[in-house]
Each structure stands twice: as C-alpha cells, then as structure tokens.
Amino acid sequence: MDLELSEEQTAVRRLAEEFVRREVTPYAAEWDRAENVDRSIIRKLGALGFLGLTLPEEYGGSGGDHLAYCLVTEELGRGDSSVRGIVSVSLGLVAKTIATWGDEDQKQSWLPRLASGEALGCFGLTEPGTGSDAGHLTTRAVRDGDGWLLTGTKMFITNGTWADVVLLFARTEDTPGPKGVSAFLVPADSPGLTRRPVHGKLGLRGQATAELVLDGVRVPDSAMLGPRGKGFSVAMSALAKGRMSVAAGCVGIAQAALDAAVGYAGEREQFGKPIASYQLVQELLTDIAVDVDAARLLTWRVADLVDRGREFATAASQAKLFASEAAVRCANNALQVFGGYGYIDEYPVGKLLRDARVMTLYEGTSQIQKLIIGRALTGVSAF
Numbered sequence: 001m002d003l004e005l006s007e008e009q010t011a012v013r014r015l016a017e018e019f020v021r022r023e024v025t026p027y028a029a030e031w032d033r034a035e036n037v038d039r040s041i042i043r044k045l046g047a048l049g050f051l052g053l054t055l056p057e058e059y060g061g062s063g064g065d066h067l068a069y070c071l072v073t074e075e076l077g078r079g080d081s082s083v084r085g086i087v088s089v090s091l092g093l094v095a096k097t098i099a100t101w102g103d104e105d106q107k108q109s110w111l112p113r114l115a116s117g118e119a120l121g122c123f124g125l126t127e128p129g130t131g132s133d134a135g136h137l138t139t140r141a142v143r144d145g146d147g148w149l150l151t152g153t154k155m156f157i158t159n160g161t162w163a164d165v166v167l168l169f170a171r172t173e174d175t176p177g178p179k180g181v182s183a184f185l186v187p188a189d190s191p192g193l194t195r196r197p198v199h200g201k202l203g204l205r206g207q208a209t210a211e212l213v214l215d216g217v218r219v220p221d222s223a224m225l226g227p228r229g230k231g232f233s234v235a236m237s238a239l240a241k242g243r244m245s246v247a248a249g250c251v252g253i254a255q256a257a258l259d260a261a262v263g264y265a266g267e268r269e270q271f272g273k274p275i276a277s278y279q280l281v282q283e284l285l286t287d288i289a290v291d292v293d294a295a296r297l298l299t300w301r302v303a304d305l306v307d308r309g310r311e312f313a314t315a316a317s318q319a320k321l322f323a324s325e326a327a328v329r330c331a332n333n334a335l336q337v338f339g340g341y342g343y344i345d346e347y348p349v350g351k352l353l354r355d356a357r358v359m360t361l362y363e364g365t366s367q368i369q370k371l372i373i374g375r376a377l378t379g380v381s382a383f
Helices: 007-034 042-049 066-079 081-101 106-117 231-267 281-309 312-342 349-360 366-378
Strands: 123-126 142-146 147-158 165-171 181-187 193-197 209-220
Touching: 007 042, 007 066, 007 081, 042 081, 042 106, 066 081, 066 142, 066 231, 066 281, 081 147, 081 165, 081 231, 081 349, 106 209, 123 147, 123 181, 142 165, 147 165, 147 181, 165 231, 181 209, 181 231, 181 366, 231 281, 231 312, 231 349, 281 312, 312 349
Parallel strands: 123 165
Antiparallel strands: 142 147, 147 209, 165 181, 193 209
C-alpha cells in the first residue's frame, strides 16, 4: 500500500531500508539474546541524519517532514524495535521537545549533539508509583540558591544508561497534580544521579532501559525547559508526537510479521502442498495485511496533520491505539502461520510478538488512549 510519496520521502525510505538491511536485521536476534544493542549504532544513525529528522538545519538537524520521519521509524521498527526506540526517544521525545520549548542556549547546547549522535537523550517522566497518572509524580525540585536540588526515582527509562541528557520532570510547587510540575534538562553525569539497568524484559530486550535515582542532583536555573509549572504541558506535547512515532514503529513490526508469514507459508509444505494454499492460512495472512495498511494510513494521517500545522493529538492517540493493538494481532497471527517453529527464536516472529506487546503499554496504555479519544468525542474527561 502506498500513497504517492515525494522524491525526497522515497529516497529517505530507501536509505532507511538499506541501513536496516545492512546494519540492523543481521544482528537483531543476537542483540535480543544478549540484551544489548551494539552502541556504535548511535553514531551510524546520526551520520545518516536519522537522529536529526524534522529538526532545523541551523541546529544541526537534517530537516525533512514528519512523514519522512514516520517512514524511517517504520523501517527501524521492521528491523528491530530496540533500535527504533533509540530514535523515537532521543529525537522524538527529547530533541523535538527542546526545539519546541527550549531557549536559544538550550538549543545550541543540545540539538547539534543530539542530531549527530554525539549525545543521546532520555525522557524522565515515569516513576515506580506513577505511570498512567504522571500528573501526580513525586520527584521533587527544591529551590537552592540560584538553582534546584532534584530528588526522586524514575523507572523504565529508555536510553537511560546510555543517555547524556535527561529531560526530567519534577514537582517544583506544592500544588497537587499537573500544575506543580516543571521540566529540566539534566546532564546524565551529574553528581547524585545513579543509573541502574533494567534486565529481564519480555521484549525490547536490546534496548538500554534503566531506573534513575536522583539524590540531591543540583542544576542551575538555566536547566529549566519551558516556564516554571508548565512541565506537564511540555510532557504531554512531547507524548502526542511520540505516539505517532510509536505507531509508525508498530507498523514496522506488523509489516515484518506479514513478510515473514507470507514467505514461510509459500515454503512450508503440509499434506503435499504449500500451506499458503489453505484457506485458513490465507485468512491469517489477509488479517495481517489489512491491519498493516489500516495502521499505516492512520499513522500517515497524523504526520500530515503535524506538517500542516493542524490539531493532531487525538489522531495520534487513535493511531497509537490501533497500531499497537494491530502489531500484537499481526505478530500473533504470524506465529500461528509458523506453528511450532514460531515458538523458537531461530525464526523472527516470536521476537516480533514480544516486542509488540509493550507498545500497548508505554507512552500511554491502550486504555489511556481510549480515554483521550473519548474525551475528544464527548467533551467529558473520565480521568
């Protein structure tokens, strides 16, 4: 399925396809087993401009539109979602947010390094006790002379052990709820900041996931990103675009499931002929194909809305909800096509299913997306 892409978008997609074919796919299973992606991939992503997509060229970005960004994210998700997550977080959640909310010094300090892959960012929102209810986070920022002391714990932080800067959200006011939260750019090597890797994950095993513990981490006033008390707005604006990125990555997982299932069904023989000739196998393949196209179109709609400066948050929730659930269905159906062989890691579909499952959880669970969509439909918040 293709809408007509521009020459530039087509070229970006081909570049991403070739990169994934050469630098990602051959190593994805190995990285999954080792629970560690080769860190050299970061500079390679930066060299091709993938970590600077949509960022202004004056800050070292590679420009381009959000559809091109989705095309790259899809291809990375098709190869290995652990690699896709590096880009989605460092570029999608951190660098784009600095570009939107940062002052000139913050942009000059961080964007060229993030776009080149010299530096990596992580998004410090989720805490052990606050996932969906992020507005009631407990990490504190206490005034200390001309700066702030940060204390608290963040959990399930993608890029957490690799990052050079943490986009951190902390409570600066005694006001309960979202209104008391501010955003800070915290160098990851700051004294008092401890990073602990999270291992034993079901999926995205190659991704560097961490717990961050802050014990009196001092940052200057200049580290605050956006106005004081507006941190929750900063976070939600980042997540709205981030959901587009997650949806695109889910399309990549679903497409990989379709590719694998169609290929296997044409090769595997039972009862004297390829299983692709059986009606119920064709039904499984058809269900995957329809989900792939529907998820892709929903995702591309979000990119189009963003590029035209239109309201996109609800569309992003719709795309993220459908694409994440579809990725799970597609990977599960592909595993069914493979039968018993789908259950061992010699074949890719088991990993696809494991990687897909977390997509319904992070950057807003499927249930949270339904509440966001429901609020848009009714004007009534169920939160």
